[in-house]
Amino acid sequence: MGFLLRLFSKNGLFVFFVFLQLIALVLIFSRNSMQQSWIAGQTAAFNSQVSGYIDEGASYLKLKQINEQLVAQNKLLMEEVYGKNSGVPVFRKVHDTIGGGQIYTFVDGEIVFNSINRKDNYFTINRGKRDGVHPQMGVMAPKGIAGIVINSTDSYALVQSVLSLNKIKINASLKKSGYFGTLTWRGDDSRIMHLADVPKYVPLQIGDTVVTDGKSAIFPQGIMIGKVSGYEVDSKTGFWDISVELNEKMGNLSKIYVVKNLKKAEVQKIQDTLQATIKREK
Numbered sequence: 001m002g003f004l005l006r007l008f009s010k011n012g013l014f015v016f017f018v019f020l021q022l023i024a025l026v027l028i029f030s031r032n033s034m035q036q037s038w039i040a041g042q043t044a045a046f047n048s049q050v051s052g053y054i055d056e057g058a059s060y061l062k063l064k065q066i067n068e069q070l071v072a073q074n075k076l077l078m079e080e081v082y083g084k085n086s087g088v089p090v091f092r093k094v095h096d097t098i099g100g101g102q103i104y105t106f107v108d109g110e111i112v113f114n115s116i117n118r119k120d121n122y123f124t125i126n127r128g129k130r131d132g133v134h135p136q137m138g139v140m141a142p143k144g145i146a147g148i149v150i151n152s153t154d155s156y157a158l159v160q161s162v163l164s165l166n167k168i169k170i171n172a173s174l175k176k177s178g179y180f181g182t183l184t185w186r187g188d189d190s191r192i193m194h195l196a197d198v199p200k201y202v203p204l205q206i207g208d209t210v211v212t213d214g215k216s217a218i219f220p221q222g223i224m225i226g227k228v229s230g231y232e233v234d235s236k237t238g239f240w241d242i243s244v245e246l247n248e249k250m251g252n253l254s255k256i257y258v259v260k261n262l263k264k265a266e267v268q269k270i271q272d273t274l275q276a277t278i279k280r281e282k
Contacts, residue, residue: 103220103261103262103263104220104259104260104261104262105260105262106257106258106259106260107127107131107132107133107257107258107260108127108255108256108257108258109125109126109127109131109133109255109256109257109258110125110126110254110255110256111123111124111125111253111254111255111256112124112125112126112156114161114250114251114253115161116161116163116190116250116251117190119164119165119187120160120164120165120167121160121161121163121164121250122147122150122158122159122160122161122164123146123147123158123159123161123253124156124157124158124159125139125156125157125159125256125258126155126156127155127156127157127258128152128153128154128155128156128157129152129153129154130154130155131258132260133149133152133157133258133260134149134152135149135150135151135152136148136149136217136218136264137149137218137258137259137260137261138218138219138258138259139159139256139257139258139259140219140223140256140257140259141248141253141254141255141256141257142248142255142257143224143247143248143249144223144224144225144226144246144247144248145162145170145212145219145223145224145225145248146159146161146162146248146250146253146256147159147160147161147162147164147168148160148168148218149258157258161250162183162185162193162246162250163185163190163250164185165185165186165187166184168184168185169182169183169184170182170183170184170193170212170219170225171183171212171213171214171215171216171219172195172210172211172212172213172225172244173210173211173212173213174195174198174202174204174208174209174210174228175208175209175210175211175222176205176208176209177202177203179198179199179202180197180198180213180215181195181196181197181198181239181240181242182195182196182197183195183196183210183225183244184196190250190251191245191246191249191250192229192243192244192245192246193225193226193243193244193246194241194242194243194244195210195240195242195244196234196237196239196240196241196242197237197239198239198240198242199239199240200233200238200239200240202240204228204231204240204242205228206227206228206229206230207227207228208227208228209224209226209227209228210225210226210227210228210242210244211223211224211225212225217261217263217264217268218259218261219259220259224247224248225244225246225247226244226245226246226247226248227244227245227247228242228243228244228245229243229244229245230242230243231243
């Protein structure tokens with residue numbers, strides 16, 4: 001209390017001046033419509049700006065939740081498009097009309113490490129045995145194929161990238177003609193793979209779409225791979241050597257989906273009987 005009295009006694013004139021100024025401002029703005037309008041406009045602008053910041057902050061906090069919802073929706077859509085027994089044109093919604101039921105399901109995950117500058121490239125994903133991820137499962141990204149699982153722990157899996165020299169061969173087909181061949185990487189360009197074994201009488205055009213052909217137990221039919229960027233006849237084989245520009249940018253991978261073939265064991269079993277038959281015939 002004593003401090004306040006000393007303060008007012010030493011600065012009384014200044015405090016009285018400030019008090020008179022406040023009264024003057026109140027009288028001006030309370031009795032003048034122009035000043036009232038200006039104050040109202042400034043207040044509204046300030047409130048709008050603060051509200052905008054609050055909305056932006058709330059939207060940012062919701063991004064992770066929205067992204068997770070989109071990933072889940074995308075996974076369900078892929079299971080509808082690719083997951084069931086088909087025999088119908090690629091990219092149509094597949095209904096189970098022949099009793100085959102669900103064949104493929106998908107496990108979503110994220111890349112935690114990736115390489116594209118080696119002869120044989122790998123990436124690590126944050127899904128493992130606990131999520132049902134095991135070797136020889138295909139891995140795709142939102143825009144195309146990415147690799148094949150070669151090892152897994154409880155929480156992580158190591159994936160052989162499609163950018164691996166002679167270590168990965170993908171069964172692929174030309175969407176337009178349906179002719180299929182073998183897709184490999186030659187180690188020179190992370191954007192380009194090569195499709196071989198397609199007869200040279202098959203008509204080709206730059207921009208033709210290349211997709212998985214479904215003739216393996218790893219990837220379902222119709223998953224996007226890329227587009228034809230060039231072609232020439234291989235003088236050694238007499239077949240087309242087709243350059244395919246990958247739809248997925250391998251150096252920019254983030255989200256992935258592991259492809260689980262629910263009937264892989266059954267397919268493997270029948271293939272094993274074929275191998276046994278061949279051995280007996282020898």
